[in-house]
Amino acid sequence: MSDDRLRASANRPRKVVRAGLFMGPIGDLAAVRLGGSQCTSCGETSLGVRELCPNCGRDTLAPGPLGDRGVLWSFTVVRHRPPGDYRGPDPFVPFGVGLVELPEGLRVLSVIDCRLEELRIGMALRFKPYLRHDDAEDVVVFAFEPVGVGGEVG
Amino acid sequence: MSWFLRSSPWASEAKLDDAVIIGTGAHPFGRFDKGYEEMGVAAAAAALREAGVQWREIGAAFLARMYLPATSGVRILSRLGSTDIPIADIEAACASGGAALRQAVLAIRSGEADLALVLGCEKMPRGFMDPRMLYSDWQIELGMSVNPAYWGIRARRHMHEYGTTEEQIAKVAVKNHRNSVHNPLAMYRKEFSLEQVLNSPLVCDPIRLFEICAANDGAAAIVLASGKRARELGVEKDSIKVAAIAHTVARYSANFRTPADSMSATLVNPGPSEITAARAYERAGVGPGDIDCFEVQDTDAFCEIEAYEDLGLCARGEGGRLVDDGVTELHGRMPVNMSGGLISKGEPVGASHLGQILEIVSQLRETAGQRQVPGAKIGMAHVLGAGGHCAVTILKR
16 A cells, blocks of 8 residues: 555544635535635624624624635746645645635635646636645645536536 | 724824934845844844834834844844843834834834834855744644735736736836846845746746745834934934824734635725735825835835726826836836835835835935935835735825
8 A cells, every 4th residue: 555545544533724714624625615704783794703894893703614615816827846844745746826716705815726738717616625635634725726627516 | 994093093184294213224235144133133233223213212122023032032032132121022024124113213202212113134054944933733744824825816817807917917026126136135136037037936926936925034222312302313314204104903804915724706805015005105194106216015016007007106006017118217206216215125024114214215315326206205004914914105205
């Protein structure tokens, strides 16, 4: 068995890459969504489950999952390995990063998991939580991918 | 435009002219095998010499820096001799120089000091900077800790909305590199053709290598005096007035520089450059059409195009056309980055805004040589960076 398959098959501890970023059971990736906080005072929805609204500063926040479909608002391609403790593919592979506009009225910065030549403003995207296999644990991270990949119909 | 009038504490006062620049000094921007203390003290001593005042006469001193260790201001300035004045290090990312200048202007305007020194100094790490200076661990792990990625995302959207082209972005770099040839304080003093810029490697699409600035070392300093002290020293006529200094941090969602994890899709807050410039124009009693020359943040070439629009040099979306029309060339109607900009000088973060101010002072004194904008009387310097920090200074002859 390869290291990867051993890791994936073992009953390894699982954590999230950032507390408050996700909602749903992390044991069931298909049910995981980005978490959001809607402010009942100013109406803004912000990313993650929070104590105070980053716009108006009030504590009138209602937590809820964000939609898993979005549209690419703008993007770039990172052509060189990011500095510091980057945990992407080694050796480095250039990747897309963009702002994904969600129906709740916010744009989330995300890696866009697709062929670079596919990237275009306005493309339909789907939230993609996945596991990163670190040495001691599995970490729930996320990207967005084009709707329609993986044999599913968007 | 009531949003800046409402929040401007100085709007009703007319004493801003009371802070005047009476001396400037610099250590060139580049990469040097010497300590920051040596570069900083060289710039400070030069500024004191030009002002014709002694270090022991200074009543307050501020160091702008981002990457230097604690108490750097004291470590640098104690080389000039022992003193018992307030010395403080100020950090506001790329706007650190503006934040430090503002402290000095406030010290003078309050009457606490009638002479103040502002020093910007930096010795930047070689290669990539430690991303933990700006980003959270999870952003670094996922690859969302690359500064030029944020610039590229902004540029791409601007191209989509307004038809701005990669060629227009490249022309900004060509212009600034061309201007730098005549600036002895710049790191790169070399012209590049449009083809060379457009053929340089992509860093983060559509931003290319010759369109971004390098982190480097350097120092710049100014001596500020109250109007009264300048008169007593007999240098009033040669002094340059600080007509306005404004420093702000971006409102919610209006800061998509670095770092960011999300922004609003419904709220349209004015960006930090727009707000800061409006405050500075208001305090100085001038508008963009009154400014003879500009030094603006060009960490990347697209950032300069965006600055044209935010500072009111043209309408939203018209920045690319301003480049095509040559308006911001050295001999254009609104010259921008006569010094060569950060693209040519490099960006020693703490020193960058003071470096811009030195260029504007040279322009207003008409000592800028081949970079001179004839008859320049009013100039503006603008910096913008991480955390949505922005500073705008307006100087008058």
